[in-house]
Amino acid sequence: MTTPDAPNDVARQLQPMQIEQDPGLAAPLDPAQQSLAEALRVSFGILKVAMLALLVAAALVGDLVLLPALLTGPLGRFFRPASRSRP
Numbered sequence: 001m002t003t004p005d006a007p008n009d010v011a012r013q014l015q016p017m018q019i020e021q022d023p024g025l026a027a028p029l030d031p032a033q034q035s036l037a038e039a040l041r042v043s044f045g046i047l048k049v050a051m052l053a054l055l056v057a058a059a060l061v062g063d064l065v066l067l068p069a070l071l072t073g074p075l076g077r078f079f080r081p082a083s084r085s086r087p
Contacts, residue, residue: 029037071079 070076
């Protein structure tokens with residue numbers, strides 16, 4: 001037995017649900033939360049700068065120390081350009 005509202009119930013179930021926002025979530029932060037948020041923002045900025053500095057240092061070490069050591073060592077002969085014979 002179906003009622004005339006049955007198709008409307010199915011359509012209502014297929015529509016995306018609307019989530020109502022809790023008015024308590026939009027409340028301003030208290031001073032302790034503001035201080036914590038600022039401290040986390042600053043420490044994350046410092047962490048990003050430190051990681052960038054380590055990346056640059058690793059690239060410089062690889063380019064200025066490891067590459068010349070590789071080329072002057074026994075494996076360097078594989079990286080030499082092929083010599084051409086002159087007639």
